[in-house]
Amino acid sequence: MNLDNLYELNQIPEEMIGKVRESVMNTFGSMTGEVPSYIENASSDDPLNGIVGNVTVFNSDHTLSLMLAIPRETAVYLSEVFIGMELPFESDDMGDLIGEISNILAGDVAANVEKVGFRGQSSLPTAMRGSDLMLFMPNKPPTEKMKFSSPNMEFWLTMVLSESK
Amino acid sequence: MEQAMGKIKAMVVDDSKIMRSAVKRALNQLMVADFEFVEAMDGEDALGKFNNEIEILFVDWNMPNMTGVEFAKAVRDKGNDQIPIIMVTAEKSMGKVDKALNEGGANEYVTKPFTADKMHKAISDYFDDDGNLITGDEDDNESKSFFKGILNS
Numbered sequence: 001m002n003l004d005n006l007y008e009l010n011q012i013p014e015e016m017i018g019k020v021r022e023s024v025m026n027t028f029g030s031m032t033g034e035v036p037s038y039i040e041n042a043s044s045d046d047p048l049n050g051i052v053g054n055v056t057v058f059n060s061d062h063t064l065s066l067m068l069a070i071p072r073e074t075a076v077y078l079s080e081v082f083i084g085m086e087l088p089f090e091s092d093d094m095g096d097l098i099g100e101i102s103n104i105l106a107g108d109v110a111a112n113v114e115k116v117g118f119r120g121q122s123s124l125p126t127a128m129r130g131s132d133l134m135l136f137m138p139n140k141p142p143t144e145k146m147k148f149s150s151p152n153m154e155f156w157l158t159m160v161l162s163e164s165k
Numbered sequence: 166m167e168q169a170m171g172k173i174k175a176m177v178v179d180d181s182k183i184m185r186s187a188v189k190r191a192l193n194q195l196m197v198a199d200f201e202f203v204e205a206m207d208g209e210d211a212l213g214k215f216n217n218e219i220e221i222l223f224v225d226w227n228m229p230n231m232t233g234v235e236f237a238k239a240v241r242d243k244g245n246d247q248i249p250i251i252m253v254t255a256e257k258s259m260g261k262v263d264k265a266l267n268e269g270g271a272n273e274y275v276t277k278p279f280t281a282d283k284m285h286k287a288i289s290d291y292f293d294d295d296g297n298l299i300t301g302d303e304d305d306n307e308s309k310s311f312f313k314g315i316l317n318s
Contacts, residue, residue, distance in 0.1 A: 031278045082278075083183060084190075093183060100181040103227060104277045107255025114258055122256070124180075124229060 012142045012161045015116045020066070020159055023108040024148055031101070032081045034150045042147035047132040048156075051075050051094065053102030055125040057110045057118075063164045064120065066109065067135060068102055069156040077152050090129070099125040171296055172201045174218050178211040178233060179225040179253070184277070188223050188253055191284050198296035208236030215240060219248065220298050221291065226254035226265065237269035247300050249291050251275060 021038055029035035050071040057064045070078070072089050079087035079097055087094045106122035113120070137143050141162040148155055175192065179185045185204050192200050203219060205211035208231025211224070222240065224233040231239075237250045250271040254261075257276050265271045273287040293299055 027278070083187060096181050096183045100184050100277075103181075104255040107227075107257050107277065111257035111261075122227060124227060 012144050016113055017144050019112040019116055020109055023112045024157055027105045027108045036148035036150040036153055039147040039149050047134050049131040051098045051127055051129045053098040053125055053127045055102040055106040056123045057106055057120040058164055059120040061164055063162050065160040067158040070098060074153045074155050095127040099127040171199050173198045173220050173298055175200045175221045176203045176219045177223045178205045180206050180228040191281055194281055195285050197289055197292045207231055208233060211236050212239055222250045223253050226256045234265055234269035237271050241270035251287055
């Protein structure tokens, strides 16, 4: 995979998207015991009522941003599976949990995209909770939005590839 | 207050309170020893709380202020050669495993999300049947742990 001409790219290389998709399925499968399916052509611009976990995998040249958009019901379900009890959606612990899930995903993504030539390290995660959330990408960098679903979960991952500043 | 006989003083270092709870819960469920926990939210906090009563360390990598590997290295640099250091981290690449084990001086490497089985494999050799910590020949432990760390990852 050649990222030298990123300025000329209008989409993220397919092999990188494939590795990230694989990481999402592996990570959520390991955490919950149910591997979410990738839902093709399911891009939605509906606003989110839930939590967004943000984390990046970066090197000195490029930054791969990962934004996990998790609806309220899925977040509560994840808390039940991950820590054995339902966390209140509004609690600080819920933000901690989604941040940690983003961190675990980033660790898997970093190891996985290295296989296609992108070597980077993961940042510390952040999380934000809200209603009617819309994700905007300034300057329109190469972006891929993916939907995943399983019987108990539904969530989106938006990945953005940009130059490291 | 007198410490109960047989209690193993373990330090759990992670910037996520949820993960510290998960590690403590997993260790208690394994019942390989009777643990008493000290918690720290990053490497800097851990270094401040570390003392010679701590017998085993469970350390995350990616934390603010001081990473887990920097903390592990600081512990080793203070001459604590025998204390088992178990990295419990989301970092999975072989380069990271190598850095934690060699540069940080960690003994074991457990990747998140971890299962009870994965944690058991990482720590069981450090305890005898009565839940006492085993401190064996350093060189032997070192080579054995390297391969175990790889397997657990």
